Amino acid sequence: MLVRVAEVLRDSIRSSDFAARIGGDEYxxxxxxxxxxxxxxxxxxxxxxxxxxxxxYDGRQCRIGASFGIAHVDDLATTGEVAREI
Known part of the structure:
Protein backbone atom coordinates (compact mmCIF):
# COMPACT_ATOMS: atom_id res chain seq x y z
CA MET A 1 0.00 0.00 0.00
CA LEU A 2 2.87 2.37 0.77
CA VAL A 3 4.24 1.90 -2.75
CA ARG A 4 0.80 2.61 -4.24
CA VAL A 5 0.37 5.79 -2.19
CA ALA A 6 3.90 6.92 -3.13
CA GLU A 7 3.14 6.40 -6.81
CA VAL A 8 -0.13 8.34 -6.58
CA LEU A 9 1.54 11.24 -4.75
CA ARG A 10 4.47 11.32 -7.17
CA ASP A 11 2.09 11.37 -10.14
CA SER A 12 -0.22 13.99 -8.57
CA ILE A 13 2.07 16.74 -7.30
CA ARG A 14 4.30 19.10 -9.24
CA SER A 15 8.09 19.15 -8.94
CA SER A 16 7.81 22.40 -6.95
CA ASP A 17 5.54 20.77 -4.34
CA PHE A 18 6.76 18.58 -1.48
CA ALA A 19 5.24 15.35 -0.14
CA ALA A 20 6.47 13.44 2.88
CA ARG A 21 5.43 10.41 4.87
CA ILE A 22 5.07 11.63 8.44
CA GLY A 23 4.68 8.18 9.93
CA GLY A 24 2.55 5.09 9.62
CA ASP A 25 -0.13 6.01 7.13
CA GLU A 26 0.09 9.79 7.55
CA TYR A 27 1.38 12.10 4.83
CA TYR A 57 -2.30 -7.41 -5.20
CA ASP A 58 -1.49 -11.10 -5.01
CA GLY A 59 -4.53 -11.85 -7.15
CA ARG A 60 -6.89 -9.88 -4.91
CA GLN A 61 -8.58 -6.58 -5.53
CA CYS A 62 -7.69 -3.98 -2.90
CA ARG A 63 -9.16 -0.54 -2.37
CA ILE A 64 -7.59 2.36 -0.49
CA GLY A 65 -9.49 5.08 1.29
CA ALA A 66 -8.08 8.29 2.69
CA SER A 67 -9.16 11.34 4.61
CA PHE A 68 -7.73 14.80 3.99
CA GLY A 69 -7.43 18.14 5.72
CA ILE A 70 -6.34 21.41 4.15
CA ALA A 71 -4.57 24.25 5.92
CA HIS A 72 -4.05 27.43 3.90
CA VAL A 73 -2.50 30.80 4.57
CA ASP A 74 -2.06 33.59 2.03
CA ASP A 75 1.14 34.96 3.55
CA LEU A 76 3.37 32.93 5.84
CA ALA A 77 4.89 36.14 7.19
CA THR A 78 1.55 37.04 8.77
CA THR A 79 1.10 33.80 10.73
CA GLY A 80 2.89 35.10 13.81
CA GLU A 81 6.25 34.63 15.42
CA VAL A 82 8.14 31.43 14.90
CA ALA A 83 9.90 30.01 17.94
CA ARG A 84 13.50 29.10 17.31
CA GLU A 85 15.61 26.84 19.42
CA ILE A 86 19.31 27.58 19.33
Missing amino acids: SILLAEGQAEDDASALVERIQAKLAEPLI
Missing part, protein backbone atom coordinates in the same frame (compact mmCIF):
# COMPACT_ATOMS: atom_id res chain seq x y z
CA SER A 28 1.78 15.84 4.36
CA ILE A 29 1.91 17.76 1.12
CA LEU A 30 3.23 21.31 0.94
CA LEU A 31 2.23 23.16 -2.19
CA ALA A 32 4.63 25.63 -3.74
CA GLU A 33 4.19 29.32 -3.07
CA GLY A 34 1.40 31.01 -4.96
CA GLN A 35 -1.11 28.16 -4.79
CA ALA A 36 -4.64 28.95 -3.68
CA GLU A 37 -6.94 26.91 -1.47
CA ASP A 38 -8.83 25.89 -4.63
CA ASP A 39 -5.59 24.38 -5.98
CA ALA A 40 -5.27 22.29 -2.82
CA SER A 41 -8.88 21.15 -3.11
CA ALA A 42 -8.33 20.15 -6.75
CA LEU A 43 -5.22 18.20 -5.76
CA VAL A 44 -7.14 16.35 -3.05
CA GLU A 45 -9.82 15.41 -5.57
CA ARG A 46 -7.20 14.06 -8.01
CA ILE A 47 -5.49 12.04 -5.28
CA GLN A 48 -8.79 10.63 -4.00
CA ALA A 49 -9.79 9.59 -7.52
CA LYS A 50 -6.48 7.83 -8.13
CA LEU A 51 -6.54 6.09 -4.75
CA ALA A 52 -10.11 4.91 -5.43
CA GLU A 53 -8.95 2.97 -8.50
CA PRO A 54 -8.80 -0.75 -7.64
CA LEU A 55 -5.37 -2.28 -7.08
CA ILE A 56 -4.71 -5.96 -7.74
Whole structure:
Protein backbone atom coordinates (compact mmCIF):
# COMPACT_ATOMS: atom_id res chain seq x y z
CA MET A 1 0.00 0.00 0.00
CA LEU A 2 2.87 2.37 0.77
CA VAL A 3 4.24 1.90 -2.75
CA ARG A 4 0.80 2.61 -4.24
CA VAL A 5 0.37 5.79 -2.19
CA ALA A 6 3.90 6.92 -3.13
CA GLU A 7 3.14 6.40 -6.81
CA VAL A 8 -0.13 8.34 -6.58
CA LEU A 9 1.54 11.24 -4.75
CA ARG A 10 4.47 11.32 -7.17
CA ASP A 11 2.09 11.37 -10.14
CA SER A 12 -0.22 13.99 -8.57
CA ILE A 13 2.07 16.74 -7.30
CA ARG A 14 4.30 19.10 -9.24
CA SER A 15 8.09 19.15 -8.94
CA SER A 16 7.81 22.40 -6.95
CA ASP A 17 5.54 20.77 -4.34
CA PHE A 18 6.76 18.58 -1.48
CA ALA A 19 5.24 15.35 -0.14
CA ALA A 20 6.47 13.44 2.88
CA ARG A 21 5.43 10.41 4.87
CA ILE A 22 5.07 11.63 8.44
CA GLY A 23 4.68 8.18 9.93
CA GLY A 24 2.55 5.09 9.62
CA ASP A 25 -0.13 6.01 7.13
CA GLU A 26 0.09 9.79 7.55
CA TYR A 27 1.38 12.10 4.83
CA SER A 28 1.78 15.84 4.36
CA ILE A 29 1.91 17.76 1.12
CA LEU A 30 3.23 21.31 0.94
CA LEU A 31 2.23 23.16 -2.19
CA ALA A 32 4.63 25.63 -3.74
CA GLU A 33 4.19 29.32 -3.07
CA GLY A 34 1.40 31.01 -4.96
CA GLN A 35 -1.11 28.16 -4.79
CA ALA A 36 -4.64 28.95 -3.68
CA GLU A 37 -6.94 26.91 -1.47
CA ASP A 38 -8.83 25.89 -4.63
CA ASP A 39 -5.59 24.38 -5.98
CA ALA A 40 -5.27 22.29 -2.82
CA SER A 41 -8.88 21.15 -3.11
CA ALA A 42 -8.33 20.15 -6.75
CA LEU A 43 -5.22 18.20 -5.76
CA VAL A 44 -7.14 16.35 -3.05
CA GLU A 45 -9.82 15.41 -5.57
CA ARG A 46 -7.20 14.06 -8.01
CA ILE A 47 -5.49 12.04 -5.28
CA GLN A 48 -8.79 10.63 -4.00
CA ALA A 49 -9.79 9.59 -7.52
CA LYS A 50 -6.48 7.83 -8.13
CA LEU A 51 -6.54 6.09 -4.75
CA ALA A 52 -10.11 4.91 -5.43
CA GLU A 53 -8.95 2.97 -8.50
CA PRO A 54 -8.80 -0.75 -7.64
CA LEU A 55 -5.37 -2.28 -7.08
CA ILE A 56 -4.71 -5.96 -7.74
CA TYR A 57 -2.30 -7.41 -5.20
CA ASP A 58 -1.49 -11.10 -5.01
CA GLY A 59 -4.53 -11.85 -7.15
CA ARG A 60 -6.89 -9.88 -4.91
CA GLN A 61 -8.58 -6.58 -5.53
CA CYS A 62 -7.69 -3.98 -2.90
CA ARG A 63 -9.16 -0.54 -2.37
CA ILE A 64 -7.59 2.36 -0.49
CA GLY A 65 -9.49 5.08 1.29
CA ALA A 66 -8.08 8.29 2.69
CA SER A 67 -9.16 11.34 4.61
CA PHE A 68 -7.73 14.80 3.99
CA GLY A 69 -7.43 18.14 5.72
CA ILE A 70 -6.34 21.41 4.15
CA ALA A 71 -4.57 24.25 5.92
CA HIS A 72 -4.05 27.43 3.90
CA VAL A 73 -2.50 30.80 4.57
CA ASP A 74 -2.06 33.59 2.03
CA ASP A 75 1.14 34.96 3.55
CA LEU A 76 3.37 32.93 5.84
CA ALA A 77 4.89 36.14 7.19
CA THR A 78 1.55 37.04 8.77
CA THR A 79 1.10 33.80 10.73
CA GLY A 80 2.89 35.10 13.81
CA GLU A 81 6.25 34.63 15.42
CA VAL A 82 8.14 31.43 14.90
CA ALA A 83 9.90 30.01 17.94
CA ARG A 84 13.50 29.10 17.31
CA GLU A 85 15.61 26.84 19.42
CA ILE A 86 19.31 27.58 19.33
